[in-house]
Amino acid sequence: MSSAASPRRRGRPQGDEVRLAILKAANELLEERGLAGFTIDAVAARSGAARSSIYRWWPNRAALAMAGFLAETAQKIAYPSTASACADIRSQMMTVAQVYGGKVGRTIAVLVAQAQGDPGALKALLEGYVLPRREEARTVLARGVSQGELRPGLDLDVVIDALYGPIWYRVLVPHAPLTPAWAGALADHVFAGLRPPPVA
Known part of the structure; x- marks a missing residue:
């Protein structure tokens, strides 16, 4: 030996x-x-x-x-962690717009189309990408509620759809550019309606 x-x-x-x-x-x-x-x-x-x-x-x-695709892309759009949950969401949305605004967005559109008729691809899209991203967003938004940045009682799934639905729309129906500035403005508009009422 x-x-x-x-x-x-x-x-x-x-x-x-x-x-x-x-x-x-x-x-x-x-x-x-x-x-x-x-x-x-x-x-x-x-x-x-x-x-x-x-x-x-x-x-x-x-x-x-x-x-x-999912293994590579998920790393690029992670959420930052600062004192402000709303700022973290806004920053991440701007990053998403930057990443999705080019070749990655075109690839996503192709994969979403493929998933419509392929149960295996749809399962991979939902379980490998969409649902984990939504859970991360939900965690950050819940932090915003607990810190008083957002009013209590919000349906966080509806908030996630309001924030990210327009991004997916511009990826799949590219009627206008997907830019970080637009994503930041989108976040500002959505959050404006979700703040706690001012103290009298």
Whole structure:
């Protein structure tokens, strides 16, 4: 038996490293080729992963494309954490507008269209992206209520729709530019109606 045994690897397990490489390759290919040119074989070649590994985690190319996109995009639109919950929401909305205003927004529109007829892609969109983002927004808004920035008794799901629905509308129906300045103004208008009444 050799005394020069290989040292034990530290850090993230190899399976997670492979998964991250697949997701990175998937997002790159989706941005380069769009969904029409996106294939499992291309992702396997770029990531160095076996097709069997890819299919172990994702049932089809649409689900993989969605997962790669979501894994990459979610990092770019995280919420800041300051003393003001409303300022955090406003800042994040402006970041979302910046990110969605270009190639990412066009990719989202394609993925949403794909999800309409693909239950697997829809599940990935909702569970991997939409619902976690809504839960994060709900947490920040609840902080705003508890700190007195927003009036109590608000339906936070309705508030989230009021804040972010127009952004999705401009992504899917690009009748006007999606800009940070517009997103900031949108936040100001919505929050103006949600403040506590002035103390008499």
